[in-house]
Amino acid sequence: MNTQSKLTILGTCSGTEPMPGRHHTSFTLLHDQRLYWFDAGESCSYTAHLSGIDMPATEAIFISHTHMDHIGGLPNLLWTLRKLATVSEDAKRRLANREIRLLIPDMDVFEGLMAVMRGTEGGFQPVFDLVPALVTDGIIYEQHGLRVQARHNFHLGPSAPFKSYSFRIEAGPKTIVYSGDVKSIQDIDGLIDGADLLLMETGHHKVDQVCQYLKDSDESFDKLVFLHHGRAILADPARELATAQSILGDKVQIADDGMELHL
């Protein structure tokens, strides 16, 4: 088994109006030749396919919550997988009769999505089986050397049923924590410790406050990459990076669309 993983950030923007050079939030993780998607903001499959990402290797799609900046590209991702199987014999062979799991924290939204898909070509009958499952607290995926733990956060309210989640992803020996959207950085307390990579949103938070909180925290991590950018980073990423690095040093980076991270 090849234990090295490649993470590709497809979109780095929070839920703003269209921004030059940045799309809404999505990233892929290629682990042991299988492809996993985390959130599916606008254009994610367009960007992935044209970047040479091996889309027929798709194994599962994880959605943190169903706001548009995290699912706007989901129908098109499913449609593109179907399309690839109609234009490529190789894609068809690799996708046929295989399960692709969609983990989503709101089944009403999934049903609505399926209604949209049934209105597309051929009633959306792909060669693969799309298998939905509800995201809940705990281990939501454990296969092929990838383990994903979900934990609810308070982005969409303080009480159950929770419909917004953060993820701790163990890919072989490496651990990635993805905040999703959080009400406060405290939402992911206890999830971070030992992470090789922390992907933290800044759509709802100030960079200096997040960095100071993490610096003062008992939890350790090797690297912090900001994504899901809010207005401050969108306006002046160099200024915000300098602020972040003045607190956490060079372990912090600000993601751009297309950034690749090798773990």
Ligand SMILES: [Zn+2]
């Ligand atoms: Zn968002």
